[in-house]
Amino acid sequence: MPPLGILTFFILCASTSLAQDKSVDLQTRCGASFSDTYKPVQIQVNEDSDCTWSIVRPANETTRIVFSILDLNTAADCSQENVTVLDENLQVLGVLCPNSPRIDVFETPGSAYLRVSTNSDALVRTVYLMYYSFAPGNEAAVCGGQVNGYSGSISSPNYPGRHPHFAYCVWHLETPKNTKIDLSFTEIFLEVDPVCRFDFIALYDGPTTNSPILDVLCGRTVAELETTSNTLTVVLSTDYANSYFGFNLKYVALPENNSSSLFCSGEKMTVIFDPSYINSLGYNANDLTLIDTSCGPVSSNPIAFNVPFTSCGTVRKVEDHVISYTNIITATSSGVITRRKNIEFVMTCELDNESIVEIMYVTENDIIQESQETGKYDISLSFYQTQDYTTPVLESPYYIELNNTLFLQATLKTEDPGLTLFTESCFASSKSNFNGPTYYLIQNGCAKDNTYHNFPSGSGLARFSFSAFKFIEEYPSVYLQCRVVICDSNDPGSRCNQGCITRNRRDLGSNVRKVSAVVGPIRLKRQSDVDPLGSVSEKRGEDSTSETSNIYLFGILVLVVNVLLVAFIVLRNSRKKPNSYEYQALPTE
Ligand SMILES: *[C@@H]1O[C@H](CO)[C@@H](O)[C@H](O)[C@H]1NC(C)=O
Ligand SMILES: *[C@@H]1O[C@H](CO)[C@@H](O)[C@H](O)[C@H]1NC(C)=O
Numbered sequence: 001m002p003p004l005g006i007l008t009f010f011i012l013c014a015s016t017s018l019a020q021d022k023s024v025d026l027q028t029r030c031g032a033s034f035s036d037t038y039k040p041v042q043i044q045v046n047e048d049s050d051c052t053w054s055i056v057r058p059a060n061e062t063t064r065i066v067f068s069i070l071d072l073n074t075a076a077d078c079s080q081e082n083v084t085v086l087d088e089n090l091q092v093l094g095v096l097c098p099n100s101p102r103i104d105v106f107e108t109p110g111s112a113y114l115r116v117s118t119n120s121d122a123l124v125r126t127v128y129l130m131y132y133s134f135a136p137g138n139e140a141a142v143c144g145g146q147v148n149g150y151s152g153s154i155s156s157p158n159y160p161g162r163h164p165h166f167a168y169c170v171w172h173l174e175t176p177k178n179t180k181i182d183l184s185f186t187e188i189f190l191e192v193d194p195v196c197r198f199d200f201i202a203l204y205d206g207p208t209t210n211s212p213i214l215d216v217l218c219g220r221t222v223a224e225l226e227t228t229s230n231t232l233t234v235v236l237s238t239d240y241a242n243s244y245f246g247f248n249l250k251y252v253a254l255p256e257n258n259s260s261s262l263f264c265s266g267e268k269m270t271v272i273f274d275p276s277y278i279n280s281l282g283y284n285a286n287d288l289t290l291i292d293t294s295c296g297p298v299s300s301n302p303i304a305f306n307v308p309f310t311s312c313g314t315v316r317k318v319e320d321h322v323i324s325y326t327n328i329i330t331a332t333s334s335g336v337i338t339r340r341k342n343i344e345f346v347m348t349c350e351l352d353n354e355s356i357v358e359i360m361y362v363t364e365n366d367i368i369q370e371s372q373e374t375g376k377y378d379i380s381l382s383f384y385q386t387q388d389y390t391t392p393v394l395e396s397p398y399y400i401e402l403n404n405t406l407f408l409q410a411t412l413k414t415e416d417p418g419l420t421l422f423t424e425s426c427f428a429s430s431k432s433n434f435n436g437p438t439y440y441l442i443q444n445g446c447a448k449d450n451t452y453h454n455f456p457s458g459s460g461l462a463r464f465s466f467s468a469f470k471f472i473e474e475y476p477s478v479y480l481q482c483r484v485v486i487c488d489s490n491d492p493g494s495r496c497n498q499g500c501i502t503r504n505r506r507d508l509g510s511n512v513r514k515v516s517a518v519v520g521p522i523r524l525k526r527q528s529d530v531d532p533l534g535s536v537s538e539k540r541g542e543d544s545t546s547e548t549s550n551i552y553l554f555g556i557l558v559l560v561v562n563v564l565l566v567a568f569i570v571l572r573n574s575r576k577k578p579n580s581y582e583y584q585a586l587p588t589e
Contacts, residue, residue, distance in 0.1 A: 022198065022241065024128075027053065038132035038166070038240055040198070042069075043114075047122050052115045059088065059110035061133040064168060066105050066237050068197045068216075069128035072098040073121050080119040083127060087112060101213050103202045103235070105168065109136075128197045130239050132166050143169035143236070150175065150253045150272070150299045156236050156246025163190075163199075163238055163246035172207060173232040175253030176270045178261035179302075181227040182252050185217070189245040190238075192219040201247055204233035217247075229256070253302055264349035266378050266414050269307040271329065271347055278303055281343055283331040290327050291315075305329065307347065310415045318488040321495075323419070324350040351486065378413035379421075379484055381519040387455075389463060402468045405451075408519070410484045412460040420489040421462035422496035423454070426482040430475035439471040441480075446500035457496070459489065480519050 025034075027043045030051035034041070037057075045051065057063045065085065073081055078097035085093040088111040096104055106112070118125055134140065141164040143157045154171050156163045175181055183203075190199040196218035204211040205227050214225055214232075230253070236246070255261035259277040263270045278284060285300040291313025297303050307314060307327050314327045329345040383393040384407040392409075400406065410421055426441040427434075440448040442464075447454075451467035462484060472478050487494035 034131075038130070040130040040239060041128070042197075043116060043127040043129070045116055045118055045125050045127075047118055047120050049116060049118045052113055055112045055114075055131050057111050057133045060135065062107055062109055062136050063112050063131055063133040064105065064107045065112060065114075065129055065131040066103075066168070066239075067096065067127065067129045068103055068200060068237070069126055069195060070096055070100055070102045070104065071126040072096075073119060073123060073125060074098045075121060076119045080117070081125075082117055084115040084117070085112060086115065103200075103209075103213065103216060103237075105209070105237070130198075132240070134166070139168075140164050140166035141169065143167060144171050147171055147173045148175070150302055150304045151251060153248060153250045154234060155248040159246045159248055160187075161245070162243040163236070165238055165240050165243060167236055167238045169234075169236040170209065171234040173234065173251060174207070175230045175251075176261075176272060176304075177230055177263040178256055179230045179253040179263075179272055180256050181230065181232045182254050183223075183225045183227070183232065183249055184251075185221075185223045185247060185249045187245065188217055188219070188221045188223065188247045190218045190220075190247070191242040191244065199238040199242065200236075202235040202237070204235070205229075207231040207233065209233055209235060253304075255302075260345065262347050262349075266412065268309060268415070269305075269325070269327065269347055269349050271305040271307060271345070273303040275301055275303055278331075281331065283343070287331045288329050289332065290329060293332075308415060309349075310417075316416065316418065318491055321488070321491060321493070322350060323416075323486075323488050324348050325416075379410055380413070381408060381410050381480070381482055383408055383519065387465065389455075400468065402472075405465050405467050407465045408463065408480070408482075410462045410482060412484075412486060414460050417459045418489050419460050420457055420487050420494075420496050421460065422457065422485045422487065423462045423464055424483045424485045424495070426464075426480060428469070428471050428478050428480050430478055434479070434481055437471075439469065441466050441469075444501045445498065446502070482519075 022040065024040045024042050027041055028045075030045070030049060031053055033054040033056055035056045039055075041053070043053065055063060055065070067083075070083070072083070076098050078095065078099075081098055083096040085096070085106050087093050087108040090113065093106050093108055093112070094104065112131070114129075116125075116127065141157045147154060154173075157167060157169065158164065173181060188201065190201070196216050198218070200216050200218045202209075202216050203214040203225060205214045206212065206229070211231075211233060214227070215223065217223055232251070234249070253272060254274050255272050255277075258274055260274075261272045263272075273288075275285065278288070285297050285303045288303065288305075289296050290305065290307060292311070295305075295307075295312035297305050309316070309325045312327060314325050317324050317326070326346065326348045329347070331343040385391040385393060387405075387407055389407065389409060410423060412419060412421055422445070423442060424445050425443045427443070428439040428441065430436055441452050442448060449466055449469060451465075451469070453465045455463035455465070457463065485495045487496035489496075491497075
């Protein structure tokens with residue numbers, strides 16, 4: 001055995017024995033009260049129990065409770081058997097049911113209570129938890145965070161040094177849409193425990209710790225895992241003793257279907273290949289280019305392309321009011337001539353009705369495979385200070401006065417200068433979810449408010465203004481939602497050039513691309529904020545017939561929020577295809 005192996009062997013023995021020596025408080029009586037700063041507790045209860053364990057901590061500290069074993073009677077219903085976690089005011093923080101995931105974490109100021117109820121089935125239930133408290137903002141370890149990109153690595157704090165005690169780190173990984181995450185731990189070295197009660201890594205197959213648990217790992221091991229989609233949550237939780245090297249993992253984004261994936265945003269296409277798929281075709285990353293052969297992949301594992309809509313040879317087409325962008329990835333053999341197949345990947349992003357359709361063809365010696373997904377537009381709506389649209393309003397909320405004119409701009413996130421926008425409808429609501437009373441400023445392109453004014457629209461943006469309206473006086477907050485139509489600027493018959501469409505002509509607008517965006521809330525300034533000489537105060541005096549309006553509603557506030565609203569999924573069942581090819585679905589379709 002090499003020296004390192006021997007060392008490892010001794011550390012393992014030491015950690016196993018330490019783990020066994022750990023002064024875990026075994027609770028077999030019914031309920032107890034703890035006041036220690038931290039404590040590992042193993043609760044064992046039998047049938048028909050209804051006991052409460054109290055964790056008594058000062059209100060100026062945060063108490064974190066980490067459940068790592070939840071072994072209840074799985075034959076029982078949650079209404080008969082559960083662990084209810086309550087805060088210091090006896091408000092329920094959460095209920096752990098027999099089918100809940102084994103890892104659960106709660107955080108609350110001050111004290112907490114755990115009420116364990118079991119049904120009449122005769123068996124032993126085991127719950128393991130560790131709690132600790134700390135002054136807010138004074139955590140033992142600052143760790144975790146958002147992780148993006150095609151590939152990368154994550155390691156525990158201080159790695160390869162010893163990890164801190166009382167760490168609770170949450171990493172959120174996100175790779176491009178239509179990919180999954182391939183994960184491989186190069187090292188895991190945490191406290192050894194057969195059931196990973198003490199220090200552990202929990203992996204969740206999704207964007208949060210509410211997603212299904214993929215695995216819980218501890219001890220000295222390595223592991224490989226794969227997610228079902230493009231998000232993964234990694235948690236590291238450690239207790240008060242036995243700190244080793246922690247962990248290191250590498251991740252890589254791979255196409256969901258194991259070969260290739262295409263994702264279109266309003267700005268670009270993202271294409272990802274599994275390198276082994278390209279290898280199986282007889283090529284590698286260096287053999288692949290876009291139509292403009294100076295544009296190659298931005299990453300080789302995975303093989304990833306960022307395809308801009310306006311360069312690298314991307315072809316833009318407008319057909320039947322539908323705008324599409326196409327580029328082709330070609331594999332060219334450099335140097336030695338081989339008997340490799342000719343391969344082309346044809347990618348198209350289509351700005352279809354209310355969505356973006358992604359189409360990818362693979363041509364391999366005249367056989368075409370097709371894959372298709374849908375994406376979305378990004379539109380933001382914001383207020384500007386003046387009609388020259390130089391200064392956006394950054395305050396949120398943005399307070400204005402009743403006689404102010406509000407200037408709004410809708411902006412499409414795109415690199416394509418050939419797209420114009422048209423504000424088709426805009427209405428105000430007192431609620432951010434747009435339930436309740438509404439007030440239309442413009443509908444089907446027709447102004448409904450006589451102060452509404454459209455400014456000439458430029459590339460990728462639409463501008464309009466209106467005056468503060470009566471509606472705003474009646475509600476403390478007002479939100480605006482606008483539907484914006486996206487058109488090709490050279491298409492004279494597009495919806496953007498039709499203006500107001502009355503009810504009986506409305507079907508003309510069927511083949512248009514619309515996106516909604518929301519901005520708000522808008523509020524009236526309080527009286528004290530208003531210039532005492534301004535006309536607003538005078539108007540207020542005339543208008544104030546209701547007491548509530550005197551109390552709340554003065555001036556107007558508007559706030560700038562970028563909201564993207566999206567799009568319904570329009571998957572086309574059939575599409576135009578070149579006649580000379582046969583089609584075959586990609587394996588995952
Ligand atoms: C938890 O169990 C108790 C005791 O059986 C029951 O009163 C309570 O309703 C249960 N909670 C839930 C959410 O089912
Ligand atoms: C919390 O309050 C206690 C007194 O109740 C005080 O002794 C302690 O220093 C406070 N801790 C913090 C972190 O403020």
